[in-house]
Amino acid sequence: MLTTLVLIPFVGALVTAVMPARPKLWAFGFAIATLIAGIVTMFTAPDTDRAWMEPLGVHWALEMDGFGKLMVLLTVVLVPLVMLAAVKDHDKRWYAWALALEAFALLTFLAADLFVFYIAFEATLIPAYFMIGQHGGPGRAKAALKFLMFQLGGGLVLLGALIGFYVVSVEAGPPSYLISDLAQLDIGTTAERWIFVAMFIAFAVKAPLFPVHTWLADTTEHATPPTSVLLVCILDKIGTFAMIRLCLGLVPEASAWATPVVVVLALISIVYGAVLAIGQDDLLRLIGLTSLSHFGLITLGIFAATREGLVGSILYMVNHGVATAAMFLIAGFLITRKGTASISSMRGMEKATPVLAGTFLIAGLATAGLPGLSQFVSEILVLISAFDYNWLVGVIAVTAIVLAAIYVLWAYQRIFTGPAQLSRQPVRDLDRREIGVLTPLLVALLFFGFVPGPLISAASPVVDPIVNVIQAGE
Amino acid sequence: MFESPGISYATLWPVLLVLGVACAGVVVEAFAPRAARFNAQVFLALAGLAAALAGTVIVGAGPSLGVSTGEGALIVDGPGVFSQGLVLLVSLGGVALFAERRLDNGVSAFAGQAAALPGTPAERTASQRGLEHTEVYPLMMFAVGGMMLFCVSGDLLMLFVALEVLSLPLYLLTGLARRRRLLSQEAALKYFLLGAFSSGIFLYGLALVYGFAGSMSLAEIGEVAAEEGSSPLLLLGIGLMAVGLLFKTGAVPFHSWTPDVYQGAPTPVTAWMSAATKIAAFAAMLRLFYVAFGAEGDIWRPAIGVVAVLTMLLGASFAVVQTDVKRMLGYSAVAHTGFLLTGLLGVQTDAFGSTQAVLFYLTAYGFATLGSFAIVSLVRGPNGEAGALDRWAGLGRTNPWVAATFAVFLLSMAGLPLTAGFIGKWGVFAAALGAGQWPVVVVAIGSSIIAIFFYVRMIMLMFFTDPSEDAAAVVTPSYATTIVIALSAVATVLLGVIPGPVLSLLVDAGGFIG
Numbered sequence: 010m011l012t013t014l015v016l017i018p019f020v021g022a023l024v025t026a027v028m029p030a031r032p033k034l035w036a037f038g039f040a041i042a043t044l045i046a047g048i049v050t051m052f053t054a055p056d057t058d059r060a061w062m063e064p065l066g067v068h069w070a071l072e073m074d075g076f077g078k079l080m081v082l083l084t085v086v087l088v089p090l091v092m093l094a095a096v097k098d099h100d101k102r103w104y105a106w107a108l109a110l111e112a113f114a115l116l117t118f119l120a121a122d123l124f125v126f127y128i129a130f131e132a133t134l135i136p137a138y139f140m141i142g143q144h145g146g147p148g149r150a151k152a153a154l155k156f157l158m159f160q161l162g163g164g165l166v167l168l169g170a171l172i173g174f175y176v177v178s179v180e181a182g183p184p185s186y187l188i189s190d191l192a193q194l195d196i197g198t199t200a201e202r203w204i205f206v207a208m209f210i211a212f213a214v215k216a217p218l219f220p221v222h223t224w225l226a227d228t229t230e231h232a233t234p235p236t237s238v239l240l241v242c243i244l245d246k247i248g249t250f251a252m253i254r255l256c257l258g259l260v261p262e263a264s265a266w267a268t269p270v271v272v273v274l275a276l277i278s279i280v281y282g283a284v285l286a287i288g289q290d291d292l293l294r295l296i297g298l299t300s301l302s303h304f305g306l307i308t309l310g311i312f313a314a315t316r317e318g319l320v321g322s323i324l325y326m327v328n329h330g331v332a333t334a335a336m337f338l339i340a341g342f343l344i345t346r347k348g349t350a351s352i353s354s355m356r357g358m359e360k361a362t363p364v365l366a367g368t369f370l371i372a373g374l375a376t377a378g379l380p381g382l383s384q385f386v387s388e389i390l391v392l393i394s395a396f397d398y399n400w401l402v403g404v405i406a407v408t409a410i411v412l413a414a415i416y417v418l419w420a421y422q423r424i425f426t427g428p429a430q431l432s433r434q435p436v437r438d439l440d441r442r443e444i445g446v447l448t449p450l451l452v453a454l455l456f457f458g459f460v461p462g463p464l465i466s467a468a469s470p471v472v473d474p475i476v477n478v479i480q481a482g483e
Numbered sequence: 484m485f486e487s488p489g490i491s492y493a494t495l496w497p498v499l500l501v502l503g504v505a506c507a508g509v510v511v512e513a514f515a516p517r518a519a520r521f522n523a524q525v526f527l528a529l530a531g532l533a534a535a536l537a538g539t540v541i542v543g544a545g546p547s548l549g550v551s552t553g554e555g556a557l558i559v560d561g562p563g564v565f566s567q568g569l570v571l572l573v574s575l576g577g578v579a580l581f582a583e584r585r586l587d588n589g590v591s592a593f594a595g596q597a598a599a600l601p602g603t604p605a606e607r608t609a610s611q612r613g614l615e616h617t618e619v620y621p622l623m624m625f626a627v628g629g630m631m632l633f634c635v636s637g638d639l640l641m642l643f644v645a646l647e648v649l650s651l652p653l654y655l656l657t658g659l660a661r662r663r664r665l666l667s668q669e670a671a672l673k674y675f676l677l678g679a680f681s682s683g684i685f686l687y688g689l690a691l692v693y694g695f696a697g698s699m700s701l702a703e704i705g706e707v708a709a710e711e712g713s714s715p716l717l718l719l720g721i722g723l724m725a726v727g728l729l730f731k732t733g734a735v736p737f738h739s740w741t742p743d744v745y746q747g748a749p750t751p752v753t754a755w756m757s758a759a760t761k762i763a764a765f766a767a768m769l770r771l772f773y774v775a776f777g778a779e780g781d782i783w784r785p786a787i788g789v790v791a792v793l794t795m796l797l798g799a800s801f802a803v804v805q806t807d808v809k810r811m812l813g814y815s816a817v818a819h820t821g822f823l824l825t826g827l828l829g830v831q832t833d834a835f836g837s838t839q840a841v842l843f844y845l846t847a848y849g850f851a852t853l854g855s856f857a858i859v860s861l862v863r864g865p866n867g868e869a870g871a872l873d874r875w876a877g878l879g880r881t882n883p884w885v886a887a888t889f890a891v892f893l894l895s896m897a898g899l900p901l902t903a904g905f906i907g908k909w910g911v912f913a914a915a916l917g918a919g920q921w922p923v924v925v926v927a928i929g930s931s932i933i934a935i936f937f938y939v940r941m942i943m944l945m946f947f948t949d950p951s952e953d954a955a956a957v958v959t960p961s962y963a964t965t966i967v968i969a970l971s972a973v974a975t976v977l978l979g980v981i982p983g984p985v986l987s988l989l990v991d992a993g994g995f996i997g
Contacts, residue, residue: 064835064986065909128900135899138939142947150947157939161899162932169928172913179834179917 010054011071011119014081018043018088019112022136025105033096036104040089043111047085051078056121058187065175066184070121075467076323080118080250083330084111084243086449094338094446095235098345103144103236110136110239117247123255124186127171130215130251131164133244140239141232152231159224163214170207173200174259191259198262205263208256209271215248216304219278226285229297230350234341237293241300241337242330249307249326253475257314261478264312271312272398276405278305283412287419292340292350295420296333299376302409303329309406310391313398314479316472321390323468328375328383328457335372335450339365342443343424346436352420357429361436366425368439368447373417375454378410383457491552493545494559497538497567498635502628504531508621524620525582531624532575535631539568549996551637555700558637558770561992562838566634566766566845570759573849574627576971577755579963580857581619586958587867591615592749592860593659594667601664616659622652623755630763638699639689642767646685646727649763650678653756657748662867670740670747677730677740685727691720692775701775709778721776721783728771731764734824735794738817742805745813750868753809754856757816758849765823765845769838770995773831784828788923791828795821795930803937807870808859811937812852815896818934819848822911825927829914831994837918839989840910846985847895847903847978854971855892857964858885862955869955875941877950882957886945888972895975897938898931903978906986 021039025032056072073081088111092104113136116129134157142153177196178184185191196204214221229237256264282301289295307329310322342365343358344350359366375382388410396403439447457464492499504527511523542548543564551558584591593616595609629649636642658671695716696704708717726737733741745753776783798818805811823844829837862869862878862885869875879886895904908931916924978985 060983061981062906062983062986064839064983064990128905131900131905135894138942139946142943150943153947154939154943158932158936161897161935161939165898165928165931165935168909168912169916169924172909172916172924175913176917184834 010050011057011073012069014043014046014050014054015071015112015116015119017046018108018115022105022108022112025101025108028101032101033092033104036101036108037089037092039108040085040092040111043115044085044089047081047115051081058121062124065124065186066178067124067186068122069125070187071116071119071125072121073119074471075469076250076253076471077118079323079327079464079467080246081115083246083327084114084118087238087242087330087334090446090449091235091238091334091338093442094341095233096442099144099233099235103140106136106140107239110140110244114243114247118250121188122186123171123174123188123191126188126251126255127167130167130247131161133247134160134164137236137240137244140236141228144236145232146230148227148231152227156224156228159214159221163211163221166207167211170204170211173204173207188254188259196260201260201263202266205256205260205267208251208260209267212248212251212256213274216245216252216308217248217301218274218304218308219281219301220274222278222282222301225301226294226297229337230291230294234293234337234344237297238334238337241297242334245300245304246326246330249304249311249322252308252311253319253322253471257311257475257479261475265314265479268312268314272309272402275305275309275312276402278302279309279406279409280412283409283416286416287412290352292344292352292420292424293337295352295416296336296340299336299413299416300329300333302413303333303376306388306391306406306409309402310394313391313394314476315394315397316469316476317390317397318394319472319475320465320468321387321394323471324461324464325384325387325391327464328387328454331450331453331457332372332375332382332384335368335447335454336376338446338450339369339372342439343369352423355424355430356427357425358436359425360429362438364439364444366421368451369425370421371451371454373421375458377413377417381455381458383454383461385458386461488554488556489552491547491550491559493547494542494550494552495557497535497542497571498628498631500535500538501531501624501631504528505621505624505628508624512618512621520617521582521615524617525578528578528620528624529575532571532578532627536568536571536575539564539571543568543992551996555702556638556641557632557635558701558996559635560996562769562842562995563635563766565842565989565992566762567631569762569842569846569849570627570630570634573758573762573853574623574755576853576857576967577623577751577759578620579967580751580754580860581623583751583860583961583964585961586860586863587661589613590661592661592751593619594661594664597659601668610661619656619659622656626652626656627759630759633763634766636767636770637701639693639701639704640699642771643682643686643689645767646731647682649760650682650731653760654678656752656756657744659752660747660749663747667747667749670744674740674744681727681730681737684723688720688723688725688727691716691723695720701771704775705777708776713779713782717779718782721779722786724771725783725787728764728768729790732761732768732820732823733817734790734820735797735817738794738798738820741817742801742810742813745816746807746809746870750809750856750860754853754860757812757856758852761816761820761823762845762849765827765841769827769841772827773838774995780830784918784920787824788828788920791821791824791923792926793821794818794824795927796933799930799933799937803933805937806872808872808875808941809856809870811872811941812855812859815934815937816852818930819896821930822908822927823848825915825920825923826911828920828923829911829918833990833993835910835913835986835990836994837914838994839986840907840914842989843910843982843985844907847907847975850971850974850978851892851895851904854968854975855889855896857968857971858889858892861885861957861960861964863958864953864955872941872944873951874953874955876944876948877954878957879946881950881954885957888968890942890945891972891975893938893941895979897935901976901979903975903982905979906982
C-alpha cells in the first residue's frame with residue numbers, strides 16, 4: 010500500500026512524459042490521485058518489508074510514523090497546488106519531473122531502510138536538476154550545475170556513512186540496512202563520530218546550513234518560483250527530516266558530541282541568512298535566504314534535543330513549508346505581472362493589486378512568526394529549547410524574530426506602498442486560479458496558528474523515544 | 484618419460500571455439516570472394532561468440548566448475564567464468580558496432596586499405612572502390628580468445644601468452660580508422676611501443692617470481708610465499724608484474740596511452756576494447772594478487788592504494804579539462820580504473836567481498852562504456868564524428884532520445900543511484916572500507932565529486948545549452964547499433980534497480996581458487 014503511494018506519482022511522471030494530448034491535466038490528475046492515496050494510507054497502510062538486494066542486506070521496507078505522515082501530507086498537498094500555479098509558464102517536461110520528484114521525496118519520508126533512503130535521497134536530484142535547468146532565467150544552467158554539484162557532493166559524503174554502516178553491520182552478523190536494525194548496532198565511538206560527520210555534512214548541504222548554503226540563493230534566483238517551492242519546501246526538508254531520523258535516531262551519542270559545533274553553525278545561519286535577506290534586491294533571492302535563517306532555527310531545535318525543541322522543529326518544518334510555499338508563489342505571481350524580480354523597480358503595488366498585497370502580508374507575517382499564524386507556535390517552542398540549552402544561544406536566536414520582521418516588512422514597504430507606478434497596461438490583481446492556489450495555504454497558516462494541537466500530537470510520539478535515548482545517555 | 488597434460492575440454496570449449504572461429508575467419512579471408520567476406524565474417528563472429536556465451540553459461544552452471552586443468556595452467560572457477568561471459572557479452576556488442584555501415588555512407592569505420600598511405604592516390608582508389616578490411620573480425624576474435632584465457636590463467640606462462648594474444652590484435656585494430664588516419668596510426672604506434680615495453684617488464688617480473696618460487700603455478704607461488712615470507716626477489720617480481728597489468732588497465736602513471744588510443748582508434752574498437760580489456764585485465768589481476776600474492780597483501784596493498792589514489796585523482800581532474808568527448812571518456816576510463824583498484828584493496832570473503840565488488844563494477848562499467856561510445860559514433864558532422872564537446876550543445880533538444888540515453892550512461896558512470904554504476908561504486912568502496920582502507924575511500928569519494936562535475940556538465944551541455952552553428956547531427960544507425968545501445972541502457976538501469984540476481988550470482992560464484 011505504501012509502495013502504491015510512491016508508485017502513483019512515479020507512473021504519473023512516465024505517463025505525463027509520453028502523453029501527447031493534455032499532459033498537464035494528466036499530471037494534475039496523478040498529483041490529485043497521490044493526494045488521495047496519501048491521505049488514505051495515513052489511516053490504513055501497514056508497513057512494507059521485503060528483501061530487495063539480499064547480499065547487501067537491503068530491504069524494500071517502508072513505514073509511516075507520525076513524523077512521516079506530516080511530511081507526506083505536506084508533500085502531497087503542495088504538489089498539486091504548485092502544479093496549478095505553474096500551469097501558464099511551464100511545459101509538460103516540468104510536470105513530469107515534478108511528479109518524479111514527488112515520488113522520490115515521498116520515498117525518503119517513508120523509507121525504513123537506510124539504503125532505500127539513500128537511493129531516494131540522491132534520485133530526487135535528477136528531477137530537480139532538470140526542473141531548474143529547463144525553466145527559469147538566463148543563469149539557470151549554471152545555477153542547476155551548482156545546485157547539483159553541492160547536492161551530489163553531499164550525497165557522496167553520505168555514501169561514506171552508508172558504507173560505514175554496512176561494514177559495521179557485516180562485522181556484527183548478516184548485513185541489514187533496516188533502520189531499526191542499524192539502531193541496535195554497537196558502533197565504536199570513533200566510527201560513530203565519523204559516520205555522524207559524514208551524515209551531517211550531507212544533510213547540512215541539503216537543509217541548508219552555513220557554510221554549505223551558497224547554492225540556495227543562486228538556485229531560487231534562477232529557478233522559477235514553483236520549482237523553488239518544491240526545492241525549498243519539500244526537498245530541503247529531507248535534510249532536517251534526516252537529521253532527526255538518522256543523526257539523532259542512529260548515532261545519538263555522536264550527535265550529542267557534535268551539538269556545540271552544530272549549534273554555532275545554526276546560529277550563524279539564523280543571523281547571517283536574515284541579514285543577507287534584508288540586503289537583497291531580488292525578491293526570490295530574499296525568500297531563499299530567509300529559508301536559510303529558518304533552517305538554522307529548525308536545526309537548533311533538533312540539536313537542542315529537548316522535547317519542546319524537537320516538537321517545535323517538526324512543526325516548524327511543516328509550517329515553514331506552507332508559509333514559504335505561499336511566499337514563493339505570491340512572489341511568482343507578482344513577478345509575472347512586473348516582468349522583474351527586482352524590488353527596487355517596484356512600488357505602490359497595493360493600489361493596483363490589493364488582494365496580492367494582502368496575501369503577501371499574511372504569508373510574510375507568518376514567516377516572521379506573528380502570533381496567530383502557524384509559524385509562531387513552532388518558533389516559540391524552538392526558542393524555549395534554545396534558552397534551555399544555553400541562555401546566550403537563546404538570546405542570539407531570538408534576534409531572528411526581529412530580523413525577520415525587518416526583512417518582511419521592509420520588502421512589503423518597498424514593493425507595495427508609496428505612489429503607484431504609471432504603466433501603459435493596467436496591472437491585474439490575482440485571478441481566480443491564483444487565489445485558488447493560495448487559499449488552502451493561507452487557511453492552513455491561520456488554522457494551525459490557532460489550533461496547533463493536531464500537529465503536536467502527531468509529532469510527540471516520534472519525539473519521545475528519541476528524547477528518552479538522549480536523556481538516558483546523559 | 485613425458486606425459487601429456489590432461490585437458491578438460493568440457494570447461495574449455497568456449498575458449499577453443501572462439502579461437503577456432505578466429506582461425507576460420509582467416510581461412511574465409513583467404514578463400515571467400517571479396518563480396519561475400521563481410522557477411523560471412525560477421526555471421527561467423529556473432530555465431531561463434533553467441534555459442535561461446537552459451538558455453539560459459541553451461542560451464543558456469545555445470546558440475547565441472549572449479550577445475551584446474553592443463554597441469555594447472557588453466558583454472559576454470561566461478562569468477563573466471565563470470566568474467567569470460569562478460570567479455571563475450573561485451574564482444575557481441577562490439578561485433579555489432581564493427582559491422583555498422585550506415586553511418587559513413589555505406590562503409591565501415593575501418594580504413595579501406597590500411598597499407599595505403601594517408602593522402603595518396605592509392606588511398607583514394609581504395610575508398611572509391613569501397614574497399615574495407617574484414618580482417619578486423621578474426622583479429623577481434625583472437626583478442627577475445629586471449630581475453631578469455633587471461634581470465635582463467637592459472638600459471639605465469641599462460642598469463643603471459645594470453646596477455647600477448649589479446650594485446651597484439653588490439654594494436655592493429657587501433658590503427659585502422661577510416662577517418663583521421665594519422666591520428667589513428669600514431670595512437671596505434673604509441674600503444675604498441677608502450678605495450679611492448681610493459682609486456683617486457685611483465686615478463687621480467689614473471690621471471691623473478693619464478694626464480695623465487697621455483698614454480699609457474701599461481702597456487703604454488705602462493706604457498707611458497709606464505710611459507711618463506713617475502714624476499715626482495717619476490718617483491719621486485721610483484722612490482723614488475725603489477726606494472727604490466729596496471730599498464731593494460733590504464734592506471735596512473737602508466738595511463739598516458741589511454742586518451743590517445745581512445746581518441747585515435749575507430750570508435751567501435753574503442754567501445755569494445757575499453758570495456759573488454761578492462762574486464763580481462765582486472766580478472767587476471769584479481770587472481771594474480773589474491774591467489775599468488777595473497778600472503779604479501781600487507782606489502783602490495785599500500786602500493787596499489789597509492790596507485791589507486793593517483794589514478795582516481797589524475798583521471799578525474801584531467802577529464803575535467805578535455806574538449807573532446809572521446810578523450811574525456813578516455814580520462815574517465817582512467818578514473819574508473821582507480822575506482823576498480825580501490826576495490827582490489829579489499830579481501831576475498833564468502834559473502835559480498837572484493838572479487839564480487841570488482842566484477843560487478845566491471846559489469847556496470849562495461850555496459851555504460853560500450854553504450855556511450857556507440858552513441859559517440861552516431862553524433863557526426865560533415866567530416867565524420869563530432870568529437871569537440873561544444874558541437875554536442877543542444878543535442879537534448881534536437882535528439883532527445885539519444886541525448887537521454889547518453890545521459891543514462893553518464894549518470895551510471897557518475898555513480899548515481901538507480902543505475903548500475905551506483906551499486907558498483909558502493910561495492911568497491913565497501914570492499915575497501917571493510918579492509919580498513921579508509922584514506923583511499925576518502926580520496927575515492929573526493930574524486931567521485933570531481934568526476935560528477937564533468938559528467939553533469941556534459942548533460943548540461945546537451946540539455947540546457949543552445950546549439951552552436953556547426954552543431955553535430957545524429958545519424959540514424961542500423962538496427963544492430965540501435966539494439967546495442969538500447970540493451971546497454973536497459974542493462975544499466977536494470978542492474979541499478981534490481982541488482983539482486985547478479986549479486987547473488989557473483990556470491991554463488993565464490994572466490995578464486997588456487
